[in-house]
Amino acid sequence: WHSFAEQWQFYWQLMSDRLDLMHFTYFSYPILYKKPYIATVHDITSLLFKTGKASTKNPIIYWIKHKVFCYVLKSQIYNSEHVITPTIAVKDQILSIYKNIKNEEITSIYEGINQELLFCKTDAKQQDNPLFQGKFMIYVGNFYPHKNVENLIRAFSIVKTQVKLLLIGPHDHFSNRILNLIKAKNQEDRIKLFDNATIQDLTFAYKNAVALIHPSHSEGFGLPIVEAMHFDLPIIASNIPVFQELMENQNISFDPNNINEMAEKISEFIKQDKQKIKYNNMIRFSFLEMAKKTLVIYKKILYIN
Incomplete structure (x- = not known):
């Protein structure tokens, strides 16, 4: 078409x-x-x-x-x-x-799940990357409006924490909007855009992040969700049916339209200091x-x- x-x-x-x-x-x-x-x-x-x-x-x-x-x-x-x-x-x-x-x-x-990601090995480049220093949460994906990353930025900007938010995705017209919002919220020190990530960078992020946050309004599958599950990474995600289906309610969920609820769920998770999670039924993927x-x-x- x-x-x-x-x-x-x-x-x-x-x-x-x-x-x-x-x-x-x-x-x-x-x-x-x-x-x-x-x-x-x-x-x-x-x-x-x-x-x-x-x-x-x-x-x-x-x-x-x-x-x-x-x-x-x-x-x-x-x-x-x-x-x-x-x-x-x-x-x-x-x-x-x-x-x-x-x-x-x-x-x-x-x-x-991408086999290259499953068997990828990281090196000193990832360990020395300033973006990976300290505790960080990640979002993985593009920045189309339905991904709801703008509301994630608004929510994270009111969370009181030393944990950073790392947005891993492409550099394009939509990421420029994201950068402008980060600046408008004065969050340049807390929210970072990682737009040239390699497969090694992505593997390191999944292995070392505190959690994956996925605020999307709509998805067909949600590959970052399944990838994060493979690495036993805790997930905070919108309560849309597809995510509930994939994770079988083994995650923290929120209304993607409710910025305050999103912020509350992120804050609660950080206070609980949760470790890795062993997800059930991964053989499905x-x-x-x-x-x-x-x-x-x-x-x-x-x-x-």
């Missing part, structure tokens, strides 16, 4: 390949394609949180592209042989919005199991067709 040229060229490429079954792992698909396909819908955040703040485009262009996105996504879901989602929470959202799709036509399959379950769906659809 990103461009008409992409729609047309992608369509003819698929037709020339003469596939028995196509798996679209992204919502960009040629709407003219009528052969059997499976679609993975990672999340429907763009439907739930439509806001021009999430785009750098002209508001009119954003509105037009959002309408096209809605049409393409609806077409992809209704015309697919089967839909895969990364969580039950996303499946439930799809069923609530798209009334003509049946429960048995959607399968939720958990994703895994495996790319091998994800592949096996996806293959079962492939075989089923191919057999039917």
Whole structure:
């Protein structure tokens, strides 16, 4: 849906390949394609949180592209042989919005953890990094509006603590907004942006942080949550269904719209001085199991067709 040229060229490429079954792992698909396909819908955040703040485009262009996105996504879901989602929470959202799709036509399959992160070794560069000195909490992810990092900054600015907050994410238009808010709140000494983190830096952060804070309004899966769980890191997160599903209520939760509650939960956690947590049922998050379950769906659809 990103461009008409992409729609047309992608369509003819698929037709020339003469596939028995196509798996679209992204919502960009040629709407003219009528052969059997499976679609993975990672999340429907763009439907739930439509806001021009999430785009750098002209508001009119954003509105037009959002309408096209809605049409393409609806077409992809209704015309697919089967839909895969990364969580039950996303499946439930799809069923609530798209009334003509049946429960048995959607399968939720958990994703895994980056193998490079699992076996990464850190070195002196991380230990000597000024950002990692002293106690620190981390946020990992991008800075789109639905991630709610602005409210996290507002909440953390009223928490009385020597613990720092380290925001690990990309440097872009949205991170500039975050930096401006940090300055406006006079929190440059307490809240730091780490925008060029390597896999070694990320591993060190997960291993040595006091906690992960994830204030998001909406997620399809929440990879930083699962990564933090792998490292037994305590988690303070918004009380959205997807996080409750992944963590099975083994975390501290808050209303993402309530800045004072967020600040209170952070303060309470720091006072308790909690150590590492051993999370249950981590075997759920495996790319091998994800592949096996996806293959079962492939075989089923191919057999039917």
